[in-house]
Every structure is written in C-alpha cells, then in structure tokens.
Amino acid sequence: PMPNVLIVDDDEDTRILLQGGLERRGLSVEAVASAAECLAFVRNRDVDVVVTDVQMPGLSGVQLCEQLRERHPH
Numbered sequence: 001p002m003p004n005v006l007i008v009d010d011d012e013d014t015r016i017l018l019q020g021g022l023e024r025r026g027l028s029v030e031a032v033a034s035a036a037e038c039l040a041f042v043r044n045r046d047v048d049v050v051v052t053d054v055q056m057p058g059l060s061g062v063q064l065c066e067q068l069r070e071r072h073p074h
Helices: 012-024 035-044 061-071
Strands: 004-008 028-032 049-052
Touching: 004 012, 004 035, 012 028, 028 035, 035 049, 035 061, 049 061
Parallel strands: 004 028, 004 049
Antiparallel strands: none
C-alpha cells in the first residue's frame, strides 16, 4: 500500500501545491495548517510520513518533529 502523507504548512497555496503533486503520484495525502492541527490529527489516524514547513506560527516544524518523535516513535 502507498504511504499516508500529512502535509503541515501555514501557507494554503503551498499545502495545495504539495498535496496535488503527491496525489498525482498516487499517494494518499492530507494537509493541515499548523503544528497543533498535526498533533491532533495523528492522535486518531495513522500517518507514515509528515512533510512540514520549518517556520510556522506557534510550534516550528523542528519543534513539531521533536514532539512527533516523542509521542509516536514508530
């Protein structure tokens, strides 16, 4: 099965561009606008890959990756 990808970016145009490009390649893709939305999303759903912006309001992409690794080491 194809990996489930979650895009995290506060810029809507970037989310749409990345989501469309990955979906055209056959991947299952969801997109959210913030680190907080990402953390809520992965609480209830399986995600294989997270693609995140680095500079976002609130938690940065780096801080998000650290929290994801702590909460979901798999």
